[in-house]
Amino acid sequence: MNTTPLIQISHLEKSFITKSSWIGQWRLRRGKIRRSKESVHALNGVNLTINQGETLCIVGETGCGKSTLARVLMGLTPATSGEIHYQDQRIDHLNDHKRMMFRRRMQMVFQNPYASLNPRMTVYQTLSEPIAFHNQQLNRAEINLQIEDLLESVGISPSSADRYPHEFSGGQRQRISLARALSVEPDFIVADEPLSALDVSVQAQVLNLMMDKQEERNLTYLFITHDLAVVEHFATRVAVMYLGRVCELASTKALFSSPKHPYTQALLSAIPRLDSNMTQPIRLIGEVPTQIEKPIGCVFQARCPYANQRCYETSPKMLRQTDGSSVACHAIEEGRLS
């Protein structure tokens, strides 16, 4: 496995300032009644390394911060604090011009191909724009040739280049989105639930296409999904997130054969399996805390059957385990859970 880091994310935090929705939270300030503001802490200190050529899958329940991580990484929304390095270059504070030039190396494929393609642009226009922007030396004939090759390589007939997005099926649109991402020859693609808007049979085709492109072009993927079957099939490593933190990071094999964090165990126990060791799903009790309060201690404390006083007071560090995975859990560190 290649372990040369391509991207390093350190202590990444992202809070969104929102207006409180409760009437009771109107406050008197400077003699005027104002609606109070509050913060949603979406990322609470994420540390991750993404290695060259790997597929790092991010899993975790809804609202745990997966899309926010993707958007901050792509510079679509600024981080509150922390650092992101792409090889040796710090990229979390690039100005618009530098980010635009950098975009060539990092591309994103979104969940909804219906919304992410401009309905007023033909496929030809969608693809020619980024190619022309990033390759100003190319003449029109060379751009046309590139578009033809690109469309063929994602299984779309070049003769349909003059059609608009609404004239394609969902799977075809996601292929076009992938072609647009590939058009600038990136090293790294963030895919945020790229399959979830597609039929199951089409999902497999798009996934296979992404795997083929990865092999051909030595691409690195950050892949966000709720589908654990896809993770098992496609991921090199898996990062499990809970309430804005990574609680376990492991190779796919280690994660599925020996999940360690109590949240990972609960998540994986819900997958139906046909083997003799089939176990009952672990039901998590307790509420997911709101993300308004900044978490103190372990983010999983409220639902963890192994939580003790220390878990309420201090945040566990990611510690390396004998099989190479890393887990943030006091119970594991103290030997109360193995």
Ligand SMILES: Nc1ncnc2c1ncn2[C@@H]1O[C@H](COP(=O)(O)OP(=O)(O)OP(=O)(O)O)[C@@H](O)[C@H]1O
């Ligand atoms: N623009 C925003 N303004 C305010 N809060 C936001 C904003 N974007 C995300 N959040 C909040 O941040 C938290 C993390 O959201 P995010 O979309 O990253 O979760 P997710 O893990 O991708 O969820 P899902 O699996 O449902 O897509 C949620 O509580 C969400 O409500």
